Amino acid sequence: MLNASLQELASALADRRISSVELTRSVLDRIAAGNPRINAFVHVDADGALAAAAAADARIAAGEAGPLTGIPLAHKDVFCTEGMPTTCASKMLANFVSPYDAHVVSQLKKAGTVLVGKTNMDEFAMGSSNENSHFGAARNPWDTSRVPGGSSGGSAAAVADGLIPVATGTDTGGSVRQPASFCGVTGIKPTYGVVSRYGMIAYASSLDQGGVLARSAADCAPVLSAMAGFDPRDSTSLARPAEDFGRDLDGSIEGLKIGLPREYFGEGMDADVRAAVEAALDTYRSLGAITVDIDLPNSRLAIPAYYVIAPAEASSNLSRFDGVRYGHRAAEYADLAEMYCRSRAEGFGAEVKRRILVGTYVLSHGYYDAYYLQAQKLRRLIADDFRRAFGQCDVIAGPTAPTTAYALGAKCDDPVQMYLGDIYTVAINLAGLPALSLPAGFGQGGLPVGLQLIGNYFAEARLLNAAHRFQQATDWHLARPAGE
Amino acid sequence: MSQADWEVVIGLEIHAQLTTASKIFSGASTAFGAEPNAQASAVDIALPGVLPVLNRGAVERAIRFGLATGAAIAPKSVFARKNYFYPDLPKGYQISQYELPVVAGGEVSIRVGDGDDAYDKSVRLTRAHLEEDAGKSLHEDFHGMSGIDLNRAGTPLLEIVSEPDMRSSAEAVAYAKTLHTLVRWIDICDGNMQEGSFRCDANVSVRRRGDATFGTRREIKNLNSFRFLQQAIDYEVQWQIELLEDGGRVHQATVLFDPDSGETRMMRSKEDAHDYRYFPDPDLLPLAIGADWVDQVRASMPELPSALASRLQQSHGLSAYDAVTLTSSRELARYYLETVEAAGMALAKPCANWIMGEFSARLNKAEIDVADAPLSPAQLAGLVSRIADNTISNNIGKKVFDALWSGNGDSADAIIEAQGLKQVTDSGAIEALVDEVLAANQKSVDEFRAGKEKALNALVGQVMKASRGKANPTQVNELLRRKLTN
Numbered sequence: 005m006l007n008a009s010l011q012e013l014a015s016a017l018a019d020r021r022i023s024s025v026e027l028t029r030s031v032l033d034r035i036a037a038g039n040p041r042i043n044a045f046v047h048v049d050a051d052g053a054l055a056a057a058a059a060a061d062a063r064i065a066a067g068e069a070g071p072l073t074g075i076p077l078a079h080k081d082v083f084c085t086e087g088m089p090t091t092c093a094s095k096m097l098a099n100f101v102s103p104y105d106a107h108v109v110s111q112l113k114k115a116g117t118v119l120v121g122k123t124n125m126d127e128f129a130m131g132s133s134n135e136n137s138h139f140g141a142a143r144n145p146w147d148t149s150r151v152p153g154g155s156s157g158g159s160a161a162a163v164a165d166g167l168i169p170v171a172t173g174t175d176t177g178g179s180v181r182q183p184a185s186f187c188g189v190t191g192i193k194p195t196y197g198v199v200s201r202y203g204m205i206a207y208a209s210s211l212d213q214g215g216v217l218a219r220s221a222a223d224c225a226p227v228l229s230a231m232a233g234f235d236p237r238d239s240t241s242l243a244r245p246a247e248d249f250g251r252d253l254d255g256s257i258e259g260l261k262i263g264l265p266r267e268y269f270g271e272g273m274d275a276d277v278r279a280a281v282e283a284a285l286d287t288y289r290s291l292g293a294i295t296v297d298i299d300l301p302n303s304r305l306a307i308p309a310y311y312v313i314a315p316a317e318a319s320s321n322l323s324r325f326d327g328v329r330y331g332h333r334a335a336e337y338a339d340l341a342e343m344y345c346r347s348r349a350e351g352f353g354a355e356v357k358r359r360i361l362v363g364t365y366v367l368s369h370g371y372y373d374a375y376y377l378q379a380q381k382l383r384r385l386i387a388d389d390f391r392r393a394f395g396q397c398d399v400i401a402g403p404t405a406p407t408t409a410y411a412l413g414a415k416c417d418d419p420v421q422m423y424l425g426d427i428y429t430v431a432i433n434l435a436g437l438p439a440l441s442l443p444a445g446f447g448q449g450g451l452p453v454g455l456q457l458i459g460n461y462f463a464e465a466r467l468l469n470a471a472h473r474f475q476q477a478t479d480w481h482l483a484r485p486a487g488e
Numbered sequence: 489m490s491q492a493d494w495e496v497v498i499g500l501e502i503h504a505q506l507t508t509a510s511k512i513f514s515g516a517s518t519a520f521g522a523e524p525n526a527q528a529s530a531v532d533i534a535l536p537g538v539l540p541v542l543n544r545g546a547v548e549r550a551i552r553f554g555l556a557t558g559a560a561i562a563p564k565s566v567f568a569r570k571n572y573f574y575p576d577l578p579k580g581y582q583i584s585q586y587e588l589p590v591v592a593g594g595e596v597s598i599r600v601g602d603g604d605d606a607y608d609k610s611v612r613l614t615r616a617h618l619e620e621d622a623g624k625s626l627h628e629d630f631h632g633m634s635g636i637d638l639n640r641a642g643t644p645l646l647e648i649v650s651e652p653d654m655r656s657s658a659e660a661v662a663y664a665k666t667l668h669t670l671v672r673w674i675d676i677c678d679g680n681m682q683e684g685s686f687r688c689d690a691n692v693s694v695r696r697r698g699d700a701t702f703g704t705r706r707e708i709k710n711l712n713s714f715r716f717l718q719q720a721i722d723y724e725v726q727w728q729i730e731l732l733e734d735g736g737r738v739h740q741a742t743v744l745f746d747p748d749s750g751e752t753r754m755m756r757s758k759e760d761a762h763d764y765r766y767f768p769d770p771d772l773l774p775l776a777i778g779a780d781w782v783d784q785v786r787a788s789m790p791e792l793p794s795a796l797a798s799r800l801q802q803s804h805g806l807s808a809y810d811a812v813t814l815t816s817s818r819e820l821a822r823y824y825l826e827t828v829e830a831a832g833m834a835l836a837k838p839c840a841n842w843i844m845g846e847f848s849a850r851l852n853k854a855e856i857d858v859a860d861a862p863l864s865p866a867q868l869a870g871l872v873s874r875i876a877d878n879t880i881s882n883n884i885g886k887k888v889f890d891a892l893w894s895g896n897g898d899s900a901d902a903i904i905e906a907q908g909l910k911q912v913t914d915s916g917a918i919e920a921l922v923d924e925v926l927a928a929n930q931k932s933v934d935e936f937r938a939g940k941e942k943a944l945n946a947l948v949g950q951v952m953k954a955s956r957g958k959a960n961p962t963q964v965n966e967l968l969r970r971k972l973t974n
Contacts, residue, residue: 083537084535084536084537090536090537092536097536100536102535102536102537103530103535104530104535106537201537201539202537202538202539203537203538204537205536205537206537206771208770209770209771210770236541237539237541238539238541239539239540239541239542239771239772239773240770240771240773316767317770319571319765320569320571320580320581320765320767322580323571323573323579323580323581324534324536324578324579324580325536326573326575326580328575328578328636329533329534329578329636330535330536340575344573364765367571367765367766367767368763368765369763369765372765372766372767376767
């Protein structure tokens with residue numbers, strides 16, 4: 005059952021071959037057994053999940069079930085969940101319980117999903133390895149000495165290890181796609197504005213976007229459809245009609261024009277990643293797709309632009325964590341300034357502090373023009389690159405990350421090396437485009453390699469279609485880690 | 489050197505709290521005086537994950553202000569974050585507007601002083617922008633700790649920034665009062681200064697007469713009455729002049745005015761100034777205001793006080809002073825116009841006199857607003873008409889006014905009738921009274937005949953008294969004069 009697709013689970017539930025309570029119990033058992041190995045969950049709510057499952061069973065019995073009714077699911081701990089801890093994997097919010105649900109959370113509750121718990125992440129979604137967590141790193145189920153990627157590392161690891169069929173994530177510079185790549189699962193980040201950010205604790209507001217991690221594109225589609233939609237509480241939410249992102253899953257990709265950016269296939273990519281990606285492109289060609297070379301000439305500017313804009317926004321977004329109204333407050337302080345300093349010094353981890361400092365610097369008087377404004381100009385150039393490219397192709401393909409999962413601790417001492425791992429993903433957030441990562445094979449040491457597909461604005465259905473057709477022709481996405 | 493050798497330069501920043509029912513970025517109520525934190529929503533207390541949504545009512549009020557001052561309404565303006573830490577600033581930043589404000593330019597005509605020395609002047613506006621207010625820190629009653637009340641957090645403000653066009657505290661006060669009238673007139677701010685709905689910051693500098701460049705300014709923060717505005721500026725000007733004449737230099741600073749001592753004192757120097765790290769708020773899209781929205785707002789605008797004042801001078805024959813006084817609030821102006829409507833245009837001037845005189849004095853004494861006046865424009869018009877057509881004298885008119893004020897809604901006519909106040913204009917009846925008085929006051933008669941003009945007044949008074957005020961004073965006067973000079 006735990007290897008079944010969402011569609012299979014839904015039909016088993018509908019046919020009463022299994023109840024949601026039974027399914028949820030098996031998920032809870034699986035988490036209890038598997039989580040100590042990979043530390044993917046930071047909170048599990050067994051009672052709440054079983055109650056939700058019982059309610060789902062009642063809906064199914066009453067014939068009111070939708071495609072997700074009774075399906076167990078986990079949220080990245082960046083989404084506010086009423087009555088359950090919401091920590092962002094930070095000491096700052098270690099004891100915070102949100103009084104309200106994020107839009108994504110309430111949408112998925114309405115769809116009948118069963119919320120089982122919250123997944124591990126890099127603190128405040130800042131990181132690419134899940135090592136920046138107050139609750140310790142999540143681990144890669146394919147090799148627990150390696151990172152699962154980040155920042156949605158807990159969600160990716162939990163799905164890869166079969167602890168949960170589907171989990172949410174957020175993607176600011178690759179935080180859904182890169183862990184999906186490292187853990188061998190499918191992860192999609194939609195067009196900026198498709199998923200409401202209300203209740204999704206902000207890292208970098210102009211880049212953050214909720215997404216889904218699951219085994220397959222077919223599993224991602226209904227969950228993304230349920231999460232998405234206009235929300236008047238988020239001014240950047242797009243007023244578009246509800247959409248079934250799975251509507252074109254089975255469509256033909258004969259003649260699909262896949263653009264291959266020269267800049268994504270140059271230096272810097274590991275040989276095993278290159279081999280898997282090339283093989284995946286061959287598969288696409290064999291399915292009738294056409295590959296064309298394209299240029300994204302400003303690609304090399306994406307990392308510097310991202311690491312100015314994201315910290316700038318973060319430095320301001322995280323100012324509310326001041327120890328005054330909620331969150332960590334230092335035990336002792338002599339005055340207000342010391343209360344702020346100590347509470348924040350104690351409450352935030354090293355990477356969060358680094359980004360707050362960088363962000364504060366680039367917004368400072370005398371530096372704003374040279375950094376922040378300059379980065380915004382680069383952002384426009386990068387978006388223009390994509391606009392031109394989509395004149396020549398339907399989707400863009402390339403590696404999700406230049407490497408497979410690296411060893412825990414390997415890049416902790418060199419943040420710039422860590423940041424360079426985001427080279428293929430951050431430009432997509434700067435442009436606000438949708439993209440997904442799907443399992444494309446394995447590299448050295450049997451570690452998963454992800455293929456990234458980038459779509460034009462609102463091309464989610466087409467991306468899922470292209471991924472689904474690939475997954476019908478391959479079985480990389482069905483491979484499971486061996487476990488202990 | 490003396491003060492006359494110095495020129496004072498003043499610019500004002502005025503924060504007008506807008507009259508929206510809910511806050512600028514959340515649905516919480518803006519009503520004043522609730523229990524602490526009873527009107528603070530998740531957005532106002534900046535819970536993790538919450539986002540701002542702009543209240544279009546606040547934007548509409550900004551547009552009204554822009555239209556009322558002849559300013560440009562920006563087709564696109566941008567909300568920016570002003571970052572600083574303070575416990576009553578829940579997000580750690582204030583959402584304001586920085587580089588692209590919603591309203592740019594515009595000007596306000598002011599009348600400075602009254603009487604013969606009064607003069608008109610135009611003050612240019614730099615800009616007006618939308619922003620949210622902070623909460624309040626409460627430093628008493630918490631045993632050494634501070635309390636935070638976030639009811640005010642997120643209340644919409646329009647910050648109105650003037651050019652440094654004012655040259656005296658009197659001009660600054662006249663400008664502030666004109667704006668105070670205007671924002672209430674166009675219904676965007678209740679103007680309640682005690683509750684902080686209208687607060688002034690004054691940028692003050694001095695320079696030697698003839699100097700081409702401005703002196704270094706100091707900013708006096710948070711002046712919440714016109715009197716304090718005047719006192720603070722006067723003190724600050726004197727302080728700066730003395731400092732400069734003693735060879736000192738003014739350093740840019742923010743100062744506070746202490747009403748008890750009447751002095752300004754430094755709050756922070758330029759060196760301590762925050763670096764607010766302004767940047768466009770990524771949670772809010774740029775504010776787009778189309779021409780159709782502006783047209784819609786324009787169509788709903790009332791006639792402005794300055795336009796009404798010149799109309800009153802031209803068509804109602806009022807003096808500039810009368811016109812400005814009667815347009816000092818929309819309610820007063822409306823009361824006046826309705827009174828004239830009922831009394832007839834020929835009585836525009838006496839209506840103005842009654843409203844600016846007896847009526848305003850009674851309002852002040854009772855400390856009530858025009859809207860709460862116990863007599864209607866129609867009742868007042870009835871009174872003015874009866875004086876004009878000589879049914880009663882002006883003095884009896886005051887009696888009737890008393891009755892109307894304490895009244896049961898009776899008309900002036902009903903009161904005159906019931907109390908028998910009708911003026912006696914029957915010359916026979918008056919003549920009889922005059923004869924009586926002349927006979928009984930031989931001394932005054934002699935004095936008048938000896939050339940003492942004042943003696944006539946005494947006789948008039950006696951006749952009026954004998955008639956219990958009802959005799960027509962003009963007739964009495966004429967009759968007496970005729971009889972005495974015969």
